[in-house]
Amino acid sequence: KLAYGTAGFRMKADSILDRVVFTVGLLACLRALDKKESVGVMITASHNGAQDNGVKLVDPTGEMLESTWEEKAVRLANCIHDAKLMSEKFDELVSELKLDLTKPIGKTLCISVAKDTRTSSDRLVSSLKTAVSLFENLGIVHVDYGLMITPQLHYMVMLTNHHEETKSFLNESIYYQDISNAFNLLYRGGEKEITMDCAFGVGGKKIKQLQSSLKDVKFTLVNDYETVGVEESQKYLNHDCGAEHVQKQKAVPINCENFKSVASIDGDGDRLVYFFRDEQNELVLLDGDKIATLLVKFIGELLTKTGLLDQLIVGVVQTAYANGSSTTYLKQILGEQRIFCVPTGVKYLHHKAKELDVGIYFEANGHGTVIFSEKANKAINEMYNRSTTQGGESSEFVQAISDLFALTKLINPTVGDAFSDLLVVEVVLGYYGWSYVDWDKNLYTDVPSVQDKLKVKDRTIIKVSADETQVVSPEGIQNKINECVLKVNKGRAFIRPSGTEDVVRVYAE
Incomplete structure (x- = not known):
């Protein structure tokens, strides 16, 4: 069926x-x-x-x-x-x-x-x-x-x-115009070259069209299907490359071995993760959790400077796959009541985020966005219009509301968008004057984690709680997981049946 x-x-x-x-x-x-x-x-x-x-x-x-x-x-x-x-x-x-x-x-x-x-x-x-x-x-x-x-x-x-x-x-040029105009207003990071792993998907062609409208940022494209042709690219599409590969395998994509840092998207351009090599030449992953926390810090500061933080309900939506360190960090920033855990699947995150005035959600795989409610957009627009016509506000306030207004135009509110999300990340890094290394060390350190899947005859016998972190049945499995978790510091683990194949997915920290 x-x-x-x-x-x-x-x-x-x-x-x-x-x-x-x-x-x-x-x-x-x-x-x-x-x-x-x-x-x-x-x-x-x-x-x-x-x-x-x-x-x-x-x-x-x-x-x-x-x-x-x-x-x-x-x-x-x-x-x-x-x-x-x-x-x-x-x-x-x-x-x-x-x-x-x-x-x-x-x-x-x-x-x-x-x-x-x-x-x-x-x-x-x-x-x-x-x-x-x-x-x-x-x-x-x-x-x-x-x-x-x-x-x-x-x-x-x-x-x-x-x-x-x-x-x-x-014309699709409207899309490029909208996000590039907002980016060009916001970006203050100076000239920058970004290496992008395109996963041999459609993103390679489309980022070239966006490139022509951007100031200061240039892309070096790797795994671009146009360099090998459509027919040949079918062998490589999302194979050992792309955001899914980097995030799940914690591995460098093919043809990216000689680059110090890379932004990796998936074949249809709705996921984004970054990685860089540290001093030991080890891969350091900057995934959806890192993107979410970066945006929380930035948006929170803008809302504070404009006085809107107390007027709007701001929250972050995660799944059980979010790294435990990211959840701890976000609770410290926003408070425990503003962090929500929902079942795996972007539709659940998006639906929950829409209940908030400013809902930020990213899956660890790099799929996510920020949703501003009608109330939030109205408040931001009114403040921005007043600041441009009446004057009398401090320069810090005027800059903050201008940035916040432009941010609502840069973010694609409909769904996770690798292009829009990448430009937002670069805006925030430029705002703070951070490198990718700074981004990693200035927020939190990931708890080491692993993901795996095991083939089973019938995945449907495993029932889990609403947030997918506890096994409800068969009886006894959760007790065994708890015993394993207690043996390590900051331990956490869960299993859940796959929604698409006869496997049980395993996550452990």
């Missing part, structure tokens, strides 16, 4: 995925009609190898598909081998949603689609367009953006619904 998760539907590219994508196209049109807004569909398998591909829906806000609609996606996708049953399930959904498919709704709605560099993607995009074409008489059209990093599509869908006339094709 197919399941729709944080990654949407993901599987072998040469399997049944064409038909699954067709059903997602149908659902995208129903979602657009139900919300009377445009939606998006991304064709990608993110950090997986080129043998896989996947599809996921982007909601009108630019965020991930609302969780209540995941069941609807599953209902259609599990009928792909029976046309009659699929037709019945489709009619069932139309009836549930109370949609009238006999007449146009009076406005044009876009199904925006983008893909990464996998050679299977063109075929899947074609399946999607076939589904969307069935709704043309209702005023639904597809907009094909071609190659994009995943967060770009999320951003473009958000913008599409901010425009009165959604029929017009919004």
Whole structure:
């Protein structure tokens, strides 16, 4: 049975995925009609190898598909081998949603689609367009953006619904302009060259387009698919390179052995981690936890200088995989009540962060962002506008509110964005005058940790607590884990069943 998760539907590219994508196209049109807004569909398998591909829906806000609609996606996708049953399930959904498919709704709605560099993607995009074409008489059209990093599509869908006339094709240059303009206002670090591991994914092509709009920062690209060609790059996509490899294996990516420091993204550009070599030439990882704590320090200072810290609820959302030292550090900065632990999966972090006025979340794998609530954005915008028109404030206040205002424009609020996150990190490092070494030593020191997975016959017999840190059943396993943990200083360990394969994942500090 197919399941729709944080990654949407993901599987072998040469399997049944064409038909699954067709059903997602149908659902995208129903979602657009139900919300009377445009939606998006991304064709990608993110950090997986080129043998896989996947599809996921982007909601009108630019965020991930609302969780209540995941069941609807599953209902259609599990009928792909029976046309009659699929037709019945489709009619069932139309009836549930109370949609009238006999007449146009009076406005044009876009199904925006983008893909990464996998050679299977063109075929899947074609399946999607076939589904969307069935709704043309209702005023639904597809907009094909071609190659994009995943967060770009999320951003473009958000913008599409901010425009009165959604029929017009919004050029992707808007994305580059928005984040580069904000970066150029904020960055005070001087000229800098950054080595980027592109994981042989779409990010290599797209960072070149962003580069032309940035001041002071230049990129040296490694593992760029354009240097070897699309066909050849399929062998290397996310293989021994990319953010997932660096973070999980704590290993230097291929072709990066001679670089002192590297920013590593994944194949579809929604994850970012850094690493550098210390004096002993050992790899030092700067992962999502390090990014989150860096941003907490910076944003907290700006909110304090503007007097907004006491007016807004600021918090950090983590999973059980967050390094224990990062959690301890954040509790010291924000207080224990402002640190939240949720189940693994970016949708859980994003949902919790939206409950806060300033919600900062990053998974250890480098996927994350900062969400400013409507209340926070309104307060920041009003203060910024007053500071530019009325005057009378201290120079420190004016600079702080200007920085805070620009920061809300630099951050992609819809989803984790490796480009946006990288620019934010460089802004903060420039603000403090820190090197990557300073970043590592001035915050906290990671507790040594290890991740592994063990194959099992049936992962479903293992039940865990809501935050995934305790085994509820079978009885006795948690006691054994506790015995191991007690033997070491600052020990912590948990196991959890994988959501996608018959393995149990193990984490220990």
